[in-house]
Amino acid sequence: MSKITKVVARQVFDSRGNPTIEAEIFVKNLSSSSICPSGASTGTYEAFEKRDKANKKYLGKSVFIPVKYINTVISKKLKNQNIHNQERIDHILIKLDGTKQKKKIGANAILAVSMAAKKLSAKIKKIPLYKNFLVKSNYKLPYPLMNIINGGAHANNRLRIQEFMIRPDRAKSFSESVRMCFIVINNLKKLIKQMGYSTSVGDEGGFAPMINDNESALKLIVKAINLSGFKNGKDISICLDVAANELIKNKKYSIHSKKFISVDKSIQNYLKLIKKYKIKSIEDPFGENDWTAWNKFLSKTQKIQIVGDDLFVTNLERLKVGFLNMSANSILIKLNQIGTVTETLEVIKFAQLIGYKTIISHRSGDSEDSFIADLAVGTNSNQIKTGSLARSERVAKYNQLIRIEEKLGKYSKMNTI
Numbered sequence: 024m025s026k027i028t029k030v031v032a033r034q035v036f037d038s039r040g041n042p043t044i045e046a047e048i049f050v051k052n053l054s055s056s057s058i059c060p061s062g063a064s065t066g067t068y069e070a071f072e073k074r075d076k077a078n079k080k081y082l083g084k085s086v087f088i089p090v091k092y093i094n095t096v097i098s099k100k101l102k103n104q105n106i107h108n109q110e111r112i113d114h115i116l117i118k119l120d121g122t123k124q125k126k127k128i129g130a131n132a133i134l135a136v137s138m139a140a141k142k143l144s145a146k147i148k149k150i151p152l153y154k155n156f157l158v159k160s161n162y163k164l165p166y167p168l169m170n171i172i173n174g175g176a177h178a179n180n181r182l183r184i185q186e187f188m189i190r191p192d193r194a195k196s197f198s199e200s201v202r203m204c205f206i207v208i209n210n211l212k213k214l215i216k217q218m219g220y221s222t223s224v225g226d227e228g229g230f231a232p233m234i235n236d237n238e239s240a241l242k243l244i245v246k247a248i249n250l251s252g253f254k255n256g257k258d259i260s261i262c263l264d265v266a267a268n269e270l271i272k273n274k275k276y277s278i279h280s281k282k283f284i285s286v287d288k289s290i291q292n293y294l295k296l297i298k299k300y301k302i303k304s305i306e307d308p309f310g311e312n313d314w315t316a317w318n319k320f321l322s323k324t325q326k327i328q329i330v331g332d333d334l335f336v337t338n339l340e341r342l343k344v345g346f347l348n349m350s351a352n353s354i355l356i357k358l359n360q361i362g363t364v365t366e367t368l369e370v371i372k373f374a375q376l377i378g379y380k381t382i383i384s385h386r387s388g389d390s391e392d393s394f395i396a397d398l399a400v401g402t403n404s405n406q407i408k409t410g411s412l413a414r415s416e417r418v419a420k421y422n423q424l425i426r427i428e429e430k431l432g433k434y435s436k437m438n439t440i
């Protein structure tokens with residue numbers, strides 16, 4: 024048995040320059056560390072992110088209190104536990120917190136420790152991290168959902184939809200999928216320049232031009248796909264994350280323009296966009312409590328991917344409600360929405376059992392930690408959403424998947440979309 028000797032935590036910084044937690048876990052002189060990411064458009068039902076609100080030195084955003092908790096209480100509690108028993112480690116952390124949303128210790132502290140443990144277990148077993156999850160053979164690479172235009176809470180332009188993404192559906196390998204996106208991104212950059220807009224990027228590495236409306240962005244993407252010699256809707260598909268939680272007031276939505284309109288009218292507008300731009304996936308089309316709207320929408324969009332992010336918050340209870348309500352057919356998986364590796368794997372297993380697609384996701388505030396790349400392969404997840412081919416915290420995940428594909432060699436296959 025490999026017994027944990029100690030856990031050490033420190034405050035480091037995420038891609039938005041905000042403080043976050045890095046935890047390092049030790050078995051004798053061997054250690055692994057992991058960094059917790061942080062969202063901007065967060066769901067109400069997500070696990071809690073603990074910060075030192077009263078400490079104005081870092082504008083109330085520092086994490087010294089949860090860091091200290093790891094260094095003292097958690098380190099002591101986990102001492103002598105078997106590093107390979109992830110369920111036990113996570114159970115101890117969950118019990119130590121004792122609240123539904125991990126409000127006492129903070130999910131950011133718990134998750135950093137949980138991920139670090141999973142990494143160290145793989146290191147001690149001398150296996151790559153992706154082999155330390157659910158899949159034991161026949162590893163498959165996920166399709167990237169690559170974010171190419173940022174709006175909403177991730178940019179300071181006027182785009183209402185948060186993420187405009189492309190998915191290279193006809194790619195035969197992961198490296199080819201990245202190449203296809205690379206070509207489109209370069210053509211998109213040219214087009215944005217020609218229009219006289221800035222080619223600076225948003226939080227997730229996609230361009231953030233000062234475009235006013237969703238359709239202008241969609242037209243631009245179709246143009247870039249065509250210019251790249253690809254067929255929209257066949258070789259490459261357009262996918263969206265609306266993040267509609269941010270666009271709701273009195274049960275009305277301002278998704279398609281500044282004007283708030285009813286669910287029925289919003290659905291009509293969505294259907295027009297889906298047809299016109301051959302959109303293949305829509306995440307969070309409606310708010311996190313609007314189960315009726317989700318159900319209505321799903322019944323009218325059976326052929327495309329409808330993804331629950333803020334709706335499910337990687338939470339088994341909410342996924343079960345959504346399944347019974349027929350709300351979606353896919354789930355976005357974000358480790359820090361629930362707070363431990365074990366609970367994340369439980370949600371993935373259940374989602375796959377009910378026939379949902381699983382999409383592993385970064386957060387808009389992320390880091391050089393590429394844990395989610397291995398998680399995607401190790402859980403047989405269909406897709407990964409981890410930003411654009413810009414900003415090292417996004418590219419780190421793509422690079423890790425390229426390495427995994429190379430290691431798998433002739434055994435590597437793409438997953439189903």
Ligand code: PEP
Pocket residue numbers: 061062063064065264266332355384385386387388
């Ligand atoms: C998302 O909404 O899917 C996302 C990645 O953004 P954030 O991390 O800000 O929630």
Ligand code: MG
Pocket residue numbers: 264266306307332333355
């Ligand atoms: Mg989302």
